[in-house]
Amino acid sequence: MGMADGSKDRIFAEGEKERTKREATDFHAMGLRSKDLSFLQSEKAVEDNVDDVMGDYSEEEDSESESESDQEDVKLAEPSKTAVYNREGLVEKLEDIGWPENVDWMHKLSLDIDQEKEVDVNDDLARELAFYTQALEGTRAAFDKFQSMGLPFLRPPDYYAEMVKTDAHMQKVKGKLLAQKRQIEESEERRKAREAKRIAKEVQAEKLKERAKQKKQEIEEVKKWRKQRQQSGFKDGKDSMPDLGFEDGKTFQRSSKKRPGVSPGDRSGGKAKQGGGKSNNKNKKNREFRNSKFGFGGRKGMKKQNTAETTNDVLAFNKSNAAGNKKRKR
């Protein structure tokens, strides 16, 4: 499986024995025959002399003992001593396989980008950012080159050809992106609704407080006026009536409050009539019926019906009112 980004590689000190052992197994795995192995050993001996020039990679025949068991979590502190580094061989091979010198850049399309600072491998975001900037700079440089050569670079939007990912796959990608966006939006909306509700609640509380205060104030005023009047012995005429605010003749106008269907004495806040007009009539009749049947302790079974009082009452009724259930409490 793909391991977590490189984090498992940076561990552990090693013993030399293991390295040479692994070397041998690797050669076997590559199917070299034993005579090739001996050839390799001699090659290595040759390289011993050749590699005296290298500083770091001096070679030793003796393997170190495994004394680093306590250094488990440390990255291989020093490079393994028997690492082969045949610089001349590498350069030779490079010349072997390299393309001739005057090959047009158009064949290679390779760009070298300067990496300014060291990127920490474990910091995912910084690493990806470094790769992204490298690609971006490379593209810009290439674009300039192409422009100077007058060659087409970007794909025109009407060029349709086979793409590396199928359309079905791209549909899935699009679906996923849209789902993510929707999730984000929904959570935003929910948060906003919560906030708005909270604010509305606060505002409502404020308003109620205002009203209560206003009411209290008015009552106080009336009391004061009465006391005043009492004190001055009711001798004033109607001149010193307090300005109660309903003498300006504005009472018969509609109040500017925008709740037309609600009467001022309505204590339910105008919501008693809510619930739609469709089921209103049915509910009212239903409600009345049920109230009469169960309300205030309900009917108490069969009682005398034709008593003296009831015969007298019935005669006073209208004919239309007599229709209906006699059992219904009136």
Next chain:
Amino acid sequence: MGKKRKHSETQTAEPRKKDEGAPERPKRTLMGWKDKDEVSQQTESTPDSPQVFRNKEKVMVTCSRRINYRYRHLMLNMVSLLPHCKKDNKVESRSSKGATLNELIELRGCSSALFFECRKHQDLYMWMARCPNGPSVKFLVNAVHTMEELKLTGNHLKGSRPLLTFSSNFEKDAHWKLLKEMIIQIFGTPKEHRKSKPYHDHVFVFSIVDDHIWFRNYQISVPHNESDKMVRGGLDKMTLVEVGPRFCLNPIKIFAGSFGGPTLYENPFYVSPNQIRALEKRKKAGKYAKKVKAKTRRKMHEQSNPLEPDEFADMWRE
């Protein structure tokens, strides 16, 4: 047996003597059928520059038998990214791998190979080799994300030539330079390849971080206004969207021959995944042993230093 291929770099035209006898059949050269005279004329007229360079690179992509699903998808992604590749059947892993693979490459007429070897259903090793006698590299592949992942949302033309960007670390050392050359040859699509598409709409990023080669593939996307070929809103609005796949290569060894040969370079910091797993297990194994040891040590210590009799020991006894 495939016909013998000319090495792609043999461009030095040999000077041809004028033929004395009957005129030979017109020679087939890289530029088509030509009369012998024309060829010699051309070569004489341009003695300095060789004939036109044509990149005739072909890559053979195979894998070993017991490969994982994730790595198989990675291999298929590589096949779709490289139009100049030929996908081959799985190879047995226990046989003598070097010889078999070399034969296969010759048979298909390819000049390079990418071989994905999966060990223990867990570790993926990638070999990049140049066929006839070129160097080969073995990498350990980490951090694989294939193109099928839905988070990689970009898309590009199948077969368009990529731009290859390398970080400047590749010039620091000889083995990096060699790897860079091999990568250019294997991952770069030849210019007038049959299956290549005209525009350049994706970029490969090869970057060395912490002695590993990281690979990324981005789509170049520019917001379109009109429908003409050249740039519209300018370079500033160009964005890169990742297409995938993603992987990280840890070079293990470089060999002088193809799938074998003398070692030219060995990575001194490389630790094989088997050893990593073994060390982890050993760490865990030590825990219990240490606990047991600590217990016995405590017991010995208690026996050697007996406590004074406790005067309150009998207080709560009934």
